[in-house]
Amino acid sequence: MNKTSLYRIARPTLLAGSLALAVLGMSSLPAQAAASGTATVAWQPAAADADIEKAFAQARGEKKPVLLYWGAKWCPPCNQLKATLFNRTDFIEQSKAFVAVHIDGDLPGAQKLGSRFKVRGYPTMILFNPAGTEITRLPGEADAAQVMKVLQLGLAGGRPVKTVLAEARAGKKLAANEWKLLGFYSWETDEQQLVPAAERPALLAQLAAASQGVDAETTTRLWLKALAASEDGKGLKPDAALRERVAKVLASPADTRAQADVLSNGADDIAKTLAPEPGAERSKLLAVFEPALKRLEQDTTLSRMDRLLAITARVKLARLDQAKTEVYPKIPAALLKEAQAHAARNDREITDGYERQAVITETAYMLGQAGLWKDSDALLKSSLAKSHSPYYLMSQLGGNARKQGRTEEALRWYEEAFNKSEGPATRLQWGSNYFNALVDLAPNDAARIEKVAAQLFKEAGEDKGSFHERSARSLKKVGTLLTTWNAIGQYDAVLMRLKGQLDGICAKVDAADRANCTGVLKVTVRS
Incomplete structure (x- = not known):
């Protein structure tokens, strides 16, 4: 999440x-x-x-x-x-x-x-x-x-947002509500319908500049979205005026509340884009960012998830200059206590099944980001029986164990998550995740690797949608992993058997899907 x-x-x-x-x-x-x-x-x-x-x-x-x-x-x-x-x-x-x-x-x-x-x-x-x-x-x-x-x-x-965007880029005058449509468009699920992902930061910055003077809240949102889209500070070069604009937003409770989702979800990237290197500029920014996020965390007019995302953002800012792979980051003791208290409160207060599935999983993620692995594991394990989709939590437990180097435990959780998963697309996704862990953590277990791949191919042949979108990506992931695993040809026999199984499946799928099916696994015949 x-x-x-x-x-x-x-x-x-x-x-x-x-x-x-x-x-x-x-x-x-x-x-x-x-x-x-x-x-x-x-x-x-x-x-x-x-x-x-x-x-x-x-x-x-x-x-x-x-x-x-x-x-x-x-x-x-x-x-x-x-x-x-x-x-x-x-x-x-x-x-x-x-x-x-x-x-x-x-x-x-x-x-x-x-x-x-x-x-x-x-x-x-x-x-x-x-x-x-x-x-x-x-x-x-x-x-x-x-x-x-x-x-x-x-x-x-x-009007269609594509039309509105084209006119905005052409410099035509838009109504305030049309600027809002652009500001609140779901750029994260655009899937390159309006713009390629790599061009998004520059486009959002262009729109922010063009909307100046029409609606201040929308202009601010577009600037923040541009900064957040510049992951790790790449893609946008801010100036002093933009830094000042963001500082004013963070200092204003009303403005912070209006932009809560962007500030919480994009805090680390916004910070890195505005202040790429540690130093006085970074410290000045964090000095206003931290209290702004703390206000959001304590704002009871927000949902529990929104409040949780604010403390997750605080944790990410606290570890901003530490490696993303750091298992036990250096986090202020006071923030760790707040994180634990926040998690305990969520676990104690949330009874609705939908809300638990959303908030508890994000809470466990937040605890892991803070290096509180025991707390994260305990929360997930105690929530398994309360979840309508416990396999999601099992995958998180597998991820927790994997990050900490507990290989066998990680594989057990990934396997159980796959076994308990439901639905054709979900099973292929969970199965490919388990398969990825197997190839990475137990590459010599050829029998187990072949068995799981064969099971996934078999299930793919039973659903007409398997060679599209999420399912197709899951299968392609398995095929790519198999090819990498067999880099020097030591498992040629395994791949030939799996290729034979897949060929039989592809022969039965709709003609329009056949290319997607045959493209899952390419096997080079070695002389």
């Missing part, structure tokens, strides 16, 4: 008549926004093109937009959306104005739809107009009330 996730993820007139937007004035307090009674969103499940065509036909007939949500049962940020957005009374009421479509990535064939809509990361939310044109991608990591505002902009007859 981290950087994103929430996932590793970043993330705003009005409709006529009954769709008057009381939401724009609603509090973001979860307790005030939570739905009561049994009202829910009428999601339409989709796993094939026919399901999608049916939904769009309904949209055209009813003159309604389509909101497509792409997610998975185990995904922490997806569960965060269920706990904070999809259950809101205003979101449920607003859902009557659009056709709500849910693609569960583990439904048979769902990954093929992922290719159609160019979605990869869970969660992704896309708003289409009734004609099927993409309007915008919603920012899943933003505060729920902010996401609602983005949704409202799109629903209120908003």
Whole structure:
């Protein structure tokens, strides 16, 4: 999750008549926004093109937009959306104005739809107009009330973000709401629909400069997004004026609150971009960054996840100049105590299953970043029975053990996570992770490596969506690992057997998918 996730993820007139937007004035307090009674969103499940065509036909007939949500049962940020957005009374009421479509990535064939809509990361939310044109991608990591505002902009007859972006780049005048659409666009799930990832920092900086004088909050957000997109300080060269702008945002409680998601998720990259080297400039920045994040951590109008991300950011800033691979980083004792107290409070207070899946997994990650491995392990183990997707937690336990050099324990957790995982796409993903650990930690166990690869290929042949999107990447990962593992030909016989198995599977898949299938594993015949 981290950087994103929430996932590793970043993330705003009005409709006529009954769709008057009381939401724009609603509090973001979860307790005030939570739905009561049994009202829910009428999601339409989709796993094939026919399901999608049916939904769009309904949209055209009813003159309604389509909101497509792409997610998975185990995904922490997806569960965060269920706990904070999809259950809101205003979101449920607003859902009557659009056709709500849910693609569960583990439904048979769902990954093929992922290719159609160019979605990869869970969660992704896309708003289409009734004609099927993409309007915008919603920012899943933003505060729920902010996401609602983005949704409202799109629903209120908003133009496609691609058109808006083209006009902005051409220097044309945009309305304030169109600048907001760009500022709150989900750049992290763009999948290069608007711009290649490498060009994103420069584009966001260009937009920030062009929006100057229209809407200060949007301009600030675009600058912060540009800084955060410049990972490890690469891609953007800030000047004194930009440093001063960020310092003012961090000093202002109201401004910090408005940009909470960007500041927390991108804290380390923002800091490294603004002050690339340790020294006076870096110290000056951290002196205002730390208290700003601490305010967010203590802000009870934010969700528990948002507050947790703030303390995770504080931990990352504390280890900014230490190696990312450092297992036991040097963290101030006071911050370690705060981290432990925060984790204990989350574990004690969270009872909702969706929220636990989101927050507890991120809490365990935060503890690991702080070097509190025993605390992280204990939290994950005690939460296994409370999770509807315990295999996610098992993978985290495997990762914890691996980072600390406990090889056999790591492999046991990865294997159990694979064995307990559910759904075709998830099993291929978890299986490829287990396979990666096997090749890395037990490269001489050829029998075990072949057995797992054969199992994954067998399961791939049972799902029509296996050679698309996430599943295709999982299989390609296995193929690449096999080739690297057999670098000098010592396991030629193993690869030939696996290639034979895969050829039999590829012969049976749809002709359109055959190239993706045969490309999973390339075997060089040695003389």
